[in-house]
Each structure stands twice: as structure tokens, then as C-alpha cells.
Amino acid sequence: MPRAHAGDPLPGVYTAVRRSERTRNQSQRVWETRLLEIPGLHCPKWFNGQIPAILDSESTVQLPEEAGVEALKARFETKTSPAFAYVKLHGSFGWVRKDRSDVMVIGHTKTEMIKREPLLCWYLELFREVLRNPGRNLVVIGYGFGDDHINEIIADAVRNSGRRLFLISPLDPKDFRDRLIPIHGFNVSIPNRGEDLWNGLGGYYRGTVTDFYCPTSTRLPERGKMFLADLGLS
Numbered sequence: 001m002p003r004a005h006a007g008d009p010l011p012g013v014y015t016a017v018r019r020s021e022r023t024r025n026q027s028q029r030v031w032e033t034r035l036l037e038i039p040g041l042h043c044p045k046w047f048n049g050q051i052p053a054i055l056d057s058e059s060t061v062q063l064p065e066e067a068g069v070e071a072l073k074a075r076f077e078t079k080t081s082p083a084f085a086y087v088k089l090h091g092s093f094g095w096v097r098k099d100r101s102d103v104m105v106i107g108h109t110k111t112e113m114i115k116r117e118p119l120l121c122w123y124l125e126l127f128r129e130v131l132r133n134p135g136r137n138l139v140v141i142g143y144g145f146g147d148d149h150i151n152e153i154i155a156d157a158v159r160n161s162g163r164r165l166f167l168i169s170p171l172d173p174k175d176f177r178d179r180l181i182p183i184h185g186f187n188v189s190i191p192n193r194g195e196d197l198w199n200g201l202g203g204y205y206r207g208t209v210t211d212f213y214c215p216t217s218t219r220l221p222e223r224g225k226m227f228l229a230d231l232g233l234s
Contacts, residue, residue, distance in 0.1 A: 037084070037085055037086060038085075038086050038087070038088065039072060039076055039085055039087065039122075039123075039126075040063070040064055040068070040069065040072045040119055040122075041061050041063075041095075059094060060094045060095070060096050061094060061095050061096070062095075062096055062097070062098065062100075063091075063095055063096070063097060063103055063117065063118075063119045064118070064119060065098065065118060066118040068118075069118040069119050069121075069122050072122070073122060085126070087123045087126055087127065088123070089105075089114075089120065089123050089124055089127060089150070090104065090105035090106070090110065090114075090120070091103040091104045091105050091117070091120055092104060097117075103117055103120070105117075105120065110147060110149060111148070111149045114149070124149070124153075127150075127153060128153050128157075131153060131154065131156075131157035131161065131163055132157060132160075132161055133161075134161065134162075136163070137163070137164050137165075137166055137202065137231055137232075138154065138157070138163055138164070138165050138166070139165075139166050139167075139168070139231070140165055140166070140167045140168070141167075141168045141209050142209075144179075145179070145180060145194070145197060148192040151192040151193045151194075151197060152192065152193060154193075154197060154200070155192075155193035155196035155197055155200070157200075158196050158197065158199065158200030159196055159200075163200060164200060164201070164202030164203075165197070165200045165201050165202060165203075166201075166202055166203040166205070166227070166230065166231060167201060167203070167204050167205065168205045168207060168208070168209055168212070168227075169204070169205075169206065169207075170206065170207065170208055171206070172206065173204050173206065176204070177198055179194075180194035180195070180197055180198045181194050181195050181198055182194075202230070203227075203230050205223070205227060207223070211223055212224040212227050
């Protein structure tokens, strides 16, 4: 079960260790998860399955204010932890400000809402910086390309940095393309930078994420192996 480690370089880093233990009767396999962090947050319940059905005050997370975020930036840039940064660009249910108001960005004014929250501003900049770096691909699962501020960052990375997108979607590729690049006026809600996004596709995989791994086995199905090979990770 995930547990907090003393001396973690940033709050919010948890891990679970996988090991194989042999007994006379069986081999017991305990799963390992890589280090995971939500930069700037510290709430063990969010990582160990102990979140209650109805969030109580102990399960909510108060976000740092501007001075705290600046300190986090400096620590994040110099950290040596191998942790994966799990960044929620639009906040989350259960995240609150100092005045206990909710921090979850929804609706049609997301850009303005993000600008008012220092941690989310930093998260968006982290996303932009990662996509600017060479030699990286972007895997997209479950995003409908309906947010202009996200599309702008991705499309700029495609156009200026040669970034390639690898998309898992249940839609037929033609239907997905018509959503991005509408024809004959059928799509009245036109995604921002749709043509740039389509041209940035390095791979399109029709299906759902569970088609690419087996939850009861460490062995990947063929589609999962192909997907990782296309990403250069096999």
C-alpha cells in the first residue's frame, strides 16, 4: 500500500514497492508503482485508496498561495527524485483555496479562472515547457480537444517543435478528424487549431485504454506492445 517517505524532495510523493516473495507453496507478487507526485500537494489519502465517498475536511487539499508556489518552483527545478509529476491542469474536486472555496476549473472561462490561481498557472507553464523540449511525444487519452488554451499549447508544440501526438480514442478516425476539421458546417463547435492538431498525429489507435493492457497480468496484449513500440519504448 502506498506510503509517505520522510525526506521526499516535494510534498505529495508516494510509492509502493513490488517484489516477488517465494514460499514453499506459492509465489506472491506485490505490485510496484513508480514514484508519483502532484507537485505542491500533500495528502496521502489521495494515493492509498482511503478517500471517503463524501470528502471530509481531512481529505480536502489547500493549495499554496503565490509565495508558496514560487518556493515550490525552485525546489522542483533542482529535485533529484525520479518521480513522475502528475499535474491536474484544471484543479480537482476537493482542492480548496485559503478561504475554503473550491478550485476546480470548469465552464467557458477556464483561462481566466486559471490566471487567478498561482498553482494552476504554474501547472500550465510546466505543460508548455515539457512540450517544447525535443525528443518527446504526447500521448492523449480521454481529451476531446475542447479547451482553446490547451489546444494552443499543443498546436504550437506541433508547429514549432515537431511534437507528435499519439491518440487513443473510441471514435473512428474519420469521425475524429471531422470533429477537428469540420466540413460543410456540420460541426458548429470548431476546436481551436484543429488542423494543426490533426497534422501533428503520429499515431491514432481506435479503442479504450483498457485495450492496451491487462489489469490481471504483467504481460501486455499485442496492441499494448505495438503502442509502446510506436512510442519507442519497447
